[in-house]
Amino acid sequence: MRQQFVIFELAGQDYAIDIALVNEITEIKEITKMPKVETYIEGILNLRGNVIPVVNLKKILNITSENPGNKQILVSSTDENLAGLMIDSAKDVKNVDEDEIEPVSSVLQSGKNSYKGVINVDGNLVLILDVENIVNFNTVREELDEAV
Numbered sequence: 001m002r003q004q005f006v007i008f009e010l011a012g013q014d015y016a017i018d019i020a021l022v023n024e025i026t027e028i029k030e031i032t033k034m035p036k037v038e039t040y041i042e043g044i045l046n047l048r049g050n051v052i053p054v055v056n057l058k059k060i061l062n063i064t065s066e067n068p069g070n071k072q073i074l075v076s077s078t079d080e081n082l083a084g085l086m087i088d089s090a091k092d093v094k095n096v097d098e099d100e101i102e103p104v105s106s107v108l109q110s111g112k113n114s115y116k117g118v119i120n121v122d123g124n125l126v127l128i129l130d131v132e133n134i135v136n137f138n139t140v141r142e143e144l145d146e147a148v
Contacts, residue, residue, distance in 0.1 A: 001098045005128065007121060008074060009088045010058055011065035014126045016094070016119060021131055023075040023082065025090045045084055047075065054084040055135050061114065078132050085135070094121055101128065 005016035040059040073084040101117040116128040
């Protein structure tokens with residue numbers, strides 16, 4: 001069985017996310033900051049009449065980068081909840097056979113099953129993010145509701 005992944009860059013490293021979780025990718029527009037929310041929540045964004053929370057993946061994954069680089073928003077959804085994930089740039093969509101996905105060592109699983117596996121894309125190892133475990137969409141929505 002084949003799966004499709006969106007490949008994107010964060011601080012010079014390529015990552016992947018299941019395309020079924022991606023609604024769209026757009027350029028960063030004006031983000032309204034929200035007080036009293038977790039530091040990984042950058043604020044909210046009005047996307048064609050929908051107000052969605054914007055999450056900084058670098059902060060969640062503890063990625064340090066001298067260059068902020070965030071230029072795009074990958075709009076992701078799970079269970080009717082939308083969130084914008086800040087990324088440096090979208091690169092490609094890749095079809096991958098299920099048997100090409102390698103498991104990630106438990107050493108890399110930083111407490112909260114961050115990765116679903118690893119794929120080889122043009123000679124580079126690309127980590128597949130488990131967005132549903134990394135970003136708790138319900139918690140993000142509750143954080144914003146409490147801040148208002």
